[in-house]
Amino acid sequence: MLPHRSRCLSKKLRYPCPNSRLTYAPFSSSARRNGYDDTIANLKIGKDTRVIFQGFTGKLATANAKESIEWGTNVVGGVKPGGSGEHLGLPVLPSVRAAMEQLKPDATGIYVAAHQAPAAIEEAIEAEVPLIVAVAEHIPIHDIMRIHSMLQTQSKSRLVGANAPGIISAIGRCRIGFQPLPTFSPGHVGIVAKSGTLSYETVGSLTRSGVGQSLCIAVGGDVIAGTSFVDALKVFEHDTDTEGIIIVGELGGTSEEEAADWIRDYKKRTKDPKPIAAVIGGFQAAPGRVMGHAGAWTGLGEGTSESKWKALSDAGVTMVDHPAKFGGVMKEILAQSGRDERSAAQAQQRRSYHTSRSASRPTVPPSSSISTTYHQKRSLHLSPEQSKELLKSYNIELTAPPADTENTHFVGIDVARGARSPSIIAAPTSSPSQLSHRVRRFPFDYRTGPTQETISAAISYLQLDAAAPKTKAQTASLITNLWTLYTAKEAITATVSLAPSPSQDTLQIWNPYLFFDDAAFKSNNRHADLHALRDTSTLHPTSLEAEASGIVFIPLASPSTTTASSPPRNNLIGTLVNGAGLAMNTNDVLSLRLSPTTTSANFLDTGGKATSQTISTSFKLILQDPRVAVVFVNIFGGLTLGDMIAEGIILAFKEVGVDKPVVVRIKGTNEEEGRRILQEARLPIVAFDDFEEAVREVGRLAGVASDGKEI
Structure with missing residues (x-):
């Protein structure tokens, strides 16, 4: 209840x-x-x-339960599959159903x-x-x-x-x-x-x-x-x-x-x-x-x-x-x-903050658009030949695109995030300039797959109602085959362009895009054969090194220069942040405060399980970029501990040889201990409690004022 x-x-x-x-x-x-x-x-x-824990006796759950109970959370017990007894003075049940019956969580x-x-x-x-x-x-x-x-x-x-x-x-x-x-x-x-x-x-x-x-x-x-x-x-x-x-x-x-x-x-x-x-x-x-x-x-x-x-x-x-x-x-x-x-x-x-309904929005890189962001650069990239072979194994034969590309269509299987389900994705055109405006998703139940009603609705939206019955049947079969591939290989997106042949006897199918879920492989070791096809030559070397350490590292483009003859920028900010959301927002704010003359050199998310060694490796990755003038460490700790971050920074000075100014802002779990460790280390590090003060110092060290003008 x-x-x-x-x-x-x-x-x-x-x-x-x-x-x-x-x-x-x-x-x-x-x-x-x-x-x-x-x-x-x-x-x-x-x-x-009334709260229970599944995995109650595990290390993470135990530590979390202790904290939550001390804070006042009404923890009434937990579950360990097949287990029984007590843990933290609370009952342990063998199943969630047993816990529901006895503990009423x-x-x-x-x-x-x-x-x-x-x-x-x-x-x-x-x-x-x-x-x-x-x-x-x-x-x-x-x-x-x-x-x-x-x-x-x-x-x-x-x-x-x-x-x-x-x-x-x-x-x-x-x-x-x-x-x-x-x-x-x-x-x-x-x-x-x-x-x-x-x-x-x-x-x-x-x-x-x-x-x-x-x-x-x-x-x-x-x-x-x-x-x-x-x-x-x-x-x-x-x-x-x-x-x-x-x-x-x-x-x-x-x-x-x-x-x-x-x-x-x-x-x-x-x-x-x-x-x-x-x-x-x-x-x-x-x-x-x-x-x-x-x-x-x-x-x-x-x-x-x-x-x-x-x-x-x-x-x-x-x-x-x-x-x-x-x-x-x-x-x-x-x-x-x-x-x-x-x-x-x-x-x-309090009127000093950059806000209100009339405030300027953060700037967007000129190259960012729907059409360019659709094809995601995940860790698995299939070559055109690999895609062709995989599709062929699911009865999808690729052809050359038609000479006349006006009467073309776009179809596939994709995620409908708002509906929390897979969907048929369709557009009555395959033109890249029109897809983002005309695409539509037709959700269906994951366990049953697309119904005939859903397939018919998608074909109608493709504007193939007037096509020959054979064309419509082949399109329906194409959708079904894509769904089979989608589930068998755990894709996130599987799409193609298509058009009826001039005789309407066959479908012309080209331009496949297959986007796979790497979590299925990394967490569960599923589809190892598929992920063995990975071509790492398309990835930045530092990104591969980061991946091996559980770090997400993405180099960012330099800001646009004022003239074609302007030298490349060498006063960018290397960012080291815990958490993807905070890392994105840190880059946004640096661009808003310091652009157009400088901005972040990279996106770097240490992840929630960062260690001192992770921080040291992060410094190594950042300092490999010659554009970096200042390193900005921005941490708000949850699972990530402020003292551990501080120890990692000190380790980086020993192992990497940090030769750039470092600005550190630590908040959250163990923040005071982290700042104390940095202070006692007597290293060339400027530590702040306030985010805006830290950003101003980053700009000063990079030779840029908060209004974007060079100092």
């Missing part, structure tokens, strides 16, 4: 979704339209929420490795646990799509994650995840975020400004999230503890645009809407690259960071460029709304 507050909310939260910008057709199944939405109220956790936190997580999530769904929180990264997307096909046909369980730090109620002292507890304070601002580190930045800014939090929901950075921004907004709308709302988004998917549509509708139907602020990351993302998070890439027909910013701003959301600004911003907009009169005086004194 749910806590009393959640039960009271359940009826209020059952209303249809507002109109959306989504470029896909709705499901035909009524279960998909209604069942899972009924579980949104399960997100409202609090002091009475409202929520479960899943603390197992990625290859074990799908089975653990499915066990929790089958046991009808109301709230399931999955923190593991690198769960294969096909496992997640299968899980969502289960979730969409029931109305008992709600999923948060995967690849997320979880959910936390500061008011109710209930944490299901690994958020840094000292950062949080009870209050009345609700937060929904894709990025863990950016959510910590947001909370830290609020707490420093004396603004507490009600509920923080981290939806995660995977391609498909168990809970969306709109789901969280529905909770915040009716939560009497929440007076203001913050959205932390980034490139990839359509969740931010869906949120903007919901906010417009909310403001029209609500007399006194709660004030909302937001930040978007990823403006400086490298075209065609996956930016750390598995879902941080722009799919065909999806919006960019700039369009997400514009959609939210146009919906009346107050936008900021960095989450460290949220404390002052929320004080002001809460005061203006009359929801927090006590902070009105302080709010009027």
Whole structure:
């Protein structure tokens, strides 16, 4: 049974979704339209929420449970498959079903490795646990799509994650995840975020400004999230503890645009809407690259960071460029709304942040566009000949493109992120300049595959209704064969261009694009034969070295020079950041503050399990770039520890021989200890507590003022 507050909310939260910008057709199944939405109220956790742990006796779960219990979380026990007895003075049960029967939990936190997580999530769904929180990264997307096909046909369980730090109620002292507890304070601002580190930045800014939090929901950075921004907004709308709302988004998917549509509708139907602020990351993302998070890439027909910013701003959301600004911003907009009169005086004194609805958006690299970002540069690249052979094994014969390319079409299987399912992706043209505007997705259930009705709808959208029956049958067969390949090889996208032959006896098929899920191989060692085809010659050498250390390292292009004869820039900023969201936002802010004369030289995400050696290797990678003038270390610790980061920096000076100025900003877990270690090391390192001060110092050392002018 749910806590009393959640039960009271359940009826209020059952209303249809507002109109959306989504470029896909709705499901035909009524279960998909209604069942899972009924579980949104399960997100409202609090002091009475009964929590269990799956993987309870493991090292990570044990440490997390101890912290959470000390903080006040009502942990009632846990599960170890086939086990029994006690752990931390609490009962251990052999299965989730047994735990449901004996412990009556409202929520479960899943603390197992990625290859074990799908089975653990499915066990929790089958046991009808109301709230399931999955923190593991690198769960294969096909496992997640299968899980969502289960979730969409029931109305008992709600999923948060995967690849997320979880959910936390500061008011109710209930944490299901690994958020840094000292950062949080009870209050009345609700937060929904894709990025863990950016959510910590947001909370830290609020707490420093004396603004507490009600509920923080981290939806995660995977391609498909168990809970969306709109789901969280529905909770915040009716939560009497929440007076203001913050959205932390980034490139990839359509969740931010869906949120903007919901906010417009909310403001029209609500007399006194709660004030909302937001930040978007990823403006400086490298075209065609996956930016750390598995879902941080722009799919065909999806919006960019700039369009997400514009959609939210146009919906009346107050936008900021960095989450460290949220404390002052929320004080002001809460005061203006009359929801927090006590902070009105302080709010009027804080006007120095770069924000407001009229603020300039962060700049976007000129080469960034939908057409260039569609073909993702993942770790597996098949050559044209390899793609041809693979497709042939699934009865798909490639041909040369037709001489006349006007009457051509585009079709394949892709992910419909908003629908949380696979889909047929189709467009009545294969022209690259038109695809992003005309593509449409037709979702279907993962477990059943595309129905004849879905296939017919896609063929109709392809404008092949007037084609010969044989052409339509061959197109239907092509879609079916692509789906077979898609599931057999665990692709994320599998598309081709096609056209009826002049005689309409056969289909002409060309331009294949196959985008595979590397998590299926890395986490579960599935499809080793396919991934053995990987051609590493297409990858930057430093990217390969980084990968071996669990680091995501992506070199970024130099900013445009003023004249063709201008020398290449040698005053760029090497960035070392923990967390993909924070790394993207750090690059955005550096570009906004310091461009056009300088910006970041790289994207570098140390990951959540960084070690001292990881930090040392990161310095090595950064300093191999001759354009780097300053190294900026920006850390907000959750699982990553501030003292460990400091020790890694010192190790880098010993092992790598750091010959560039280093600016360090450490916040979060063990931040004071980290700064103490750096101070006592007596190295040429400038350490800061405040992000903006650190950015100004980075600019000064690079010879650039905060207004972009050279010093």
